[in-house]
Every structure is written in structure tokens, then in C-alpha cells.
Amino acid sequence: MSQRKILILFDIDGTLIKFKSGTAGKIFSDIMEEIFEVRIDKNNLPDFAGQTDLKILREICEINNIPFSSVQSHIELIWEKMLHLFGKYCTPEYILLLEGVPELLKYLSEKEYITLGLLTGNFRENAYQKLKTYNLHNFFSFGAFGSDEEDRNKLPPLAIRRANKLFKENHFSSDNTIIVGDAPRDITCARANNIKVASVTTGSFDLTELEKYSPDLIFENFSDYRSVSLALCQLIN
Template identity: 45%
Template sequence: MKLKRKNQLVLFDIDGTILIYKKYFSKKVFISIIKKVFQKDILTSQLPGFAGMTDLQILKDIAVIIDIPENELNDLIPESWKILLTEFQKISNPDCIELLPGISELIGLLHNDEYTHLGLLTGNFKDNAYLKLSVFDLDKYFPFGAFGCESDNRNLLPELAILRANNYIDGKQFSAANSVIIGDSPKDIECAKSNIIPVIAVATGLYSEKQLADYSPDAVFTNFSDFEKVYNTIISF
């Protein structure tokens, strides 16, 4: 007799996992808002690495670099989100963003599986996360998540995503034990491991398959072009 599968929560990162901006557009946007919000100049070479960081963490790190006190930063954060969204709206189109191989098919398979439920675990602030996904009509597949405006520590986001999943499904069906995190950076892997959640890494961001493997994810792929294999790996946890 075949055992019934358990419900499963699949939490996706966005940048480098689902899609990627061309020509370093994201860093150019942050340079622009630093000028507009903080009236400061910063060079691209001075910016912290963005991979796996939350947007709040990026803002805090930049504030240290340009000598903005924490209390002043806190006052300016709401305006920062507003201007960041306006700037990203200008470059959030298929000419500026690339949808990564196999991701649309993979999301479709998971969405159509009655036992898997999709959510976001992303460094993007919420409005920007859904803006990026909407370019490829993928926002509709992710009704909840945890976002980069909610903590400067990515490792705190899974608990929030799981809480929202349970509220959305109207029950306590999900925990770390039946969740999976999917991302493209060492920080995604570290986030999952700190919460004892299985993690699948994909080398479509800034890190190679070998570099990601050094952090011991539960599985690692060059890309998701073999989306059926990736799907079967996800539901095996």
C-alpha cells in the first residue's frame, strides 16, 4: 500500500534563484537611492555583496560605510522602501530581467501538486519581491512569505514564513521538519541549516556548483533546466 505524502512547504529565494537582473541594475538602484534619501555618494566598489543579504541588512551596512547614525537610518527606512520601489519599477521588465532556466516549469509542477505549498523566503522587501515576480506573472503562485524588510538577519525569516504558511492554510501543518528552502547563495544554505530545514542550492547566481557544495546543502544543481529531477528531489524530503 502506497503511503500518503505529507504536506510540504517550499520556500523560494528570488534573485539568482528565480530570476536575475542584467548589467548590475540592482547595485545602480541602491547607489541612486543613497543619493536621493541620504544625500551621500557611494561607489559601486564600496557596496557590500548583495547575495543572500536582506535589503534591511544592505541598508544598515551601507549606512555604516557612509557614516549614517542608526537612529537617523531608522527614520529614513520607510522613505528608502518607497524610493527603492519607484526605482525598481523603472527596470522591472523582460529587457532588464532574465527568468532562469526551468524555473517556470518547476514552479508550475509544485503549484499543481496538492501536497506542496509555495512561499517566499527572500532578501527583497515585500513590495519589490512581488514586483519582480509579476514581470513573469509568477507572483500569483506565492501567497505568503518572509521578506528582507522584516529583519537584517536572514536566519530569522524561516520561522516567520512558516507562521504565515500555517495562518494561510488555517492550521498548524508546517514546521521546519516538512519545509524546504531553495536558494542560490551560501547565506541561503546557512539560513536553512540554522533552522534545521533541508536546502536545495542552485548555481544560477554568483556562486558555482562547487562553491555551493562546500556549504553542504542537501542537494545542489547547476540550474533547474531538468525541472522534473529538481521537483522529484524536492518532494523526496
């Protein structure tokens, strides 16, 4: 029996890399204060874990009484400033490469029946900027991003369409796709689209917290990358 094709969609923050705590909140706050000339309550920021950048911006607006329509009309400027500010922190001093990640991505990418993509709350340019810190960007030629949709649950169908467009054939559907992430929102996003999901405890959530959401797999980390690869493939075949 031939091996089925598999699409594996990776989250970034907390899954592949990990930013120094508080960095993202400071950047979002500073940009909003600069553009809209308002004071942002830095002690009352939304939960960033598993959120899209658009959703984070909306929640900051709601907390600080800023019309979200103002963000929408300035969105290109916001992405531009965010890319610049995040770029200052995209160094090993501020970003940790999580255990086993390069080895796992290389191992998976060498299997002809596996295609790797991104499913992340980051806006597209910043997603690749972060990954370039450790030369991980070349593993991912496409994805679905936090600048595409505010609702994370709408990203998997978009990523699948982009994968099929890349190959000019309908190789992928929810039946042979896996989402890999560190947050409960990765799990609920997968479940909303009838997609298999693997969690990893390298982010902000421990084993007990993630088990409450019943992912198909939970890994402590990716250090045993061959076993991780085998377990992922067995979800589909």
C-alpha cells in the same frame, strides 16, 4: 502511506530570475545619496548575494558613516523610492527568467501536498514587483521578506508561521520545509533553522563554491523540472 505536506520556500534573485549586473547597487546608492545628501562610494558596496535589504542598508551606512537610525526613521520613504526605481528595470531587458522556472513552479503548485512560499532578502512589495515581470507572482501567496527582519536567519520561522496561519492549521514546521536558493547564505539560513536546503548554480556561485556549504541538493538549473520536483519531495519523505 499518505504523502506528507511540504512547504517549499524560494529565494528570488539568482534562483527564479536574474537582474542585470550592477542594477541593484546603483539603485541603493542613488536612493541613499538623494535622501541623505551624501556621496556613496559605489566602488565599495557590500555583497548583496543572500542579504536582506535591511542588512544591505545597514552595511552601506557603516561604510559611508551614516547613522543607521537615520535609515530606520526614513524606511517607508526608502521603500517607496526603491519600489519606483526598481520598477523602471522590471522588464525583460534587465531581468532574465531562469531556465525551467515557470515549468517547475507550475508543476509543484499542481501537487495538493505542496505549498509554495517566498524567502527572500527583497522587501515585500519589490519581491512581487520583480516576479510580475514574468507573471510568477501568482505562485506565491505569502513569504518572509527583507523588510521583515535584518537577519535572514530569522525569516524561515516567520514564513512557516505565515503558512500555518494561511491554512489555519499547524501543517508546517522545520521538519517538512525546504529552502531553495542560489547563495551560501540560503544554505546557512536553512542550517540555522534545521531546515533542508537545495542550491542552484544559476546565481553568482558555482558548484564548487556551493558544495563547500554542504546543501542537501545542488541543481545546475531547473530545466529538468520533473526530476527537480522528485528530488525535492524525496528530501522530506
